[in-house]
Amino acid sequence: MEASKNRKISTSALARSLELPVKEMFRKLEQAGWIERDNDNWALTTKGQTEGGEYTTHVKYGTYIVWPEQIASLSTEVKERPADESLHNGALTATQIGERNHLSGRQINRMFAELGWIKRAGKNWMVTALGERVGGRAQENHHNQQTYVCWPEQVLHNPNVISSLKDVKADLSHAIGLDDQAGNEMGVYREKFPAKLRAADGHILRSKTELVIDNWLYMAGIVHAYERRLPIDLDAYAEFYLPSGNVYLEYMGQDSDTDYRQRKDVKINLYKSHDLNVIALTEEQVRNIDVHLPRLLSEHGIRLY
Numbered sequence: 001m002e003a004s005k006n007r008k009i010s011t012s013a014l015a016r017s018l019e020l021p022v023k024e025m026f027r028k029l030e031q032a033g034w035i036e037r038d039n040d041n042w043a044l045t046t047k048g049q050t051e052g053g054e055y056t057t058h059v060k061y062g063t064y065i066v067w068p069e070q071i072a073s074l075s076t077e078v079k080e081r082p083a084d085e086s087l088h089n090g091a092l093t094a095t096q097i098g099e100r101n102h103l104s105g106r107q108i109n110r111m112f113a114e115l116g117w118i119k120r121a122g123k124n125w126m127v128t129a130l131g132e133r134v135g136g137r138a139q140e141n142h143h144n145q146q147t148y149v150c151w152p153e154q155v156l157h158n159p160n161v162i163s164s165l166k167d168v169k170a171d172l173s174h175a176i177g178l179d180d181q182a183g184n185e186m187g188v189y190r191e192k193f194p195a196k197l198r199a200a201d202g203h204i205l206r207s208k209t210e211l212v213i214d215n216w217l218y219m220a221g222i223v224h225a226y227e228r229r230l231p232i233d234l235d236a237y238a239e240f241y242l243p244s245g246n247v248y249l250e251y252m253g254q255d256s257d258t259d260y261r262q263r264k265d266v267k268i269n270l271y272k273s274h275d276l277n278v279i280a281l282t283e284e285q286v287r288n289i290d291v292h293l294p295r296l297l298s299e300h301g302i303r304l305y
Helices: 009-019 023-029 046-050 092-102 106-113 129-133 153-155 159-168 185-192 208-219 258-273 283-287 291-297
Strands: 008-010 035-038 041-044 054-058 063-070 116-122 124-127 137-140 145-152 238-244 247-251 277-281
Touching: 008 009, 009 023, 041 063, 092 153, 106 116, 106 159, 124 137, 145 185, 145 283, 153 159, 185 258, 208 238, 208 247, 208 283, 208 291, 247 258, 258 277, 277 291, 283 291
Parallel strands: 124 145, 247 277
Antiparallel strands: 008 063, 035 041, 054 063, 116 124, 137 145, 238 247
C-alpha cells in the first residue's frame, strides 16, 4: 500500500489519468506554475516540487519529470483550471496561431520577432510599437509573472503574416514567386535588373556595393537577409535586414546620381514613418565599411568582437 502511495508517474501518464491530451497537460502545468520552459526542456518550479514533482532518469528516455500517482485524484487545480488562452476575449496566443498552422508557439514568436512586432526581454515577450499597430497586446501569466503577446484574429489575414508563415513552412510556390501578383513593382525590378553576383554566403546580388556589404556582414558573423519585405502594408523591400538588431541597411548611392538619391530619400522616409530602424550608408562609408559600420551597428545593439 505504501509503495503504491509513493509511486511516481510521468506527465504523459498523468495526462492519460486526467483524460487530457499530453500537450494540454504540459500547458496546464505551466499555467498552474508547476513547470516552466528551460530552453528546449521542461523544468520544475518550486511550486511543482511542493506538489510532489521530481526528476527521474531513464536509460532510454533520459531525464524527465514525474509526479505522485495520487495527484491525479487529489489535485483539481491543474485539470479544472481554464487555460489562459481562453481568457483573451477572442485574441490569439502564439500557441493557438501555431496550432492552426501546424507550427509551435515558439516558431510563431520567432516569426513575429523577425517582423519586428515583438522582442525578447529575458524570458518575456514584449510587444513593439509596430506590433501594437497590428493589434498586439501584452498579457501576463499570473502564475509565473512572465509576459507574452496576444493577437487579434485578423492578424492571420495580414499579408506579412501570410508571407512569413509560408517562409517558415518552406512553401515552394512562395519561394519561387508563383504567388507574386503580376506586375508588382518588385517583380518588375527583379526582371529588369536580375541578380547575378554571388556573395560569399551564397546570396545572389545585383551590384558590387551590395556584394561588399553582404560579404562584410557574413565575415563579421552577422545574420542578415537580402531584399526582405518590410513588415508594413506597402509592397516595399529592404536591401538588407539584420534581425538581431531589428535594423535595416540601405545604400544611398553616389551623390551625383540625383534620381537614385531621391528614390532612396523617399524610401528612408518610409522607414521613419513606420518607426523602422534603418542605417543609410553613404558611398564614403561603404568605401571604409570596417570603420563606419561597426559603430553604426552598435547603436542598434549589434556589437562585434
